[in-house]
Amino acid sequence: MTPIESAERALRRSAVWILVSLLLLAGVYVRALVFTPAEMVQGLAQKIFYIHAPSAWVAFLAFGIVGVTSIVYLLLKDPRADLFAASSAEVGMVFTTEVLITGPIWGKTIWGTWWTWDARLTLTLFLWFVMLAYLVLRSAVHEPGQRARYSAVLGILGALLVPFIHVSVYLFRTLHPLPVVLKPGRPTLPGSMLVTLVCAFLTFTLFFGALLWHRYALARLTDARAHADAERADA
């Protein structure tokens, strides 16, 4: 099988998984909005948690992948690692944008303000800007080796923010609530809410996996076509 055929097959398969995960996402919406009880203090706005927290997890996973694959690229100079990092950064940006939109909507109901320069919020915004710079850098540098090297360094620096963001609620005095699931010890959440949250975490992770697979296959296809065109031009 040629690289073009292999990438096209991956595109077809991942497209199916994107559609499957969108259906599951619709199921999560129904479960969260209809079948999960509302919290007494915050009211219905607390349900934003079921899309906000899983999106944040996926965003951090995506940028963690950017960091790891960028290190792999710098060590092995394998262009596949560079393409995978770039794909993960783009998909991660989508999830981080969602986090930065749903967070303030939730914040307005519980803090009375859309935004506060709290450690976790500010660091997440910085991460968004670093990853935006990563994507802008990639479109600005045309020589593939140079582009991969520069963006790998920026990708690693951006990924270093992820653990800081996670522990920022412990390190600084912050308005953001402490983790209720991703923390040492048992989750502090009533059973039905925990089930909804776990379903949402699994679905968002699957959705991310499908999007990342598809974006990577697209990058491979573009790359394989460019190589084939270059070979044809040489012949």
Added chain:
Amino acid sequence: MPETGGFMVAAYVAAAVIYLSYAAYLLGKSRQKKR
């Protein structure tokens, strides 16, 4: 219980718009490339 249903709806709609737009963009782009 406080009346915060409007905020919940706004957040869920915003999330759906973001995810559906990106999925549609990605699937559309790959469809163009395959041709």
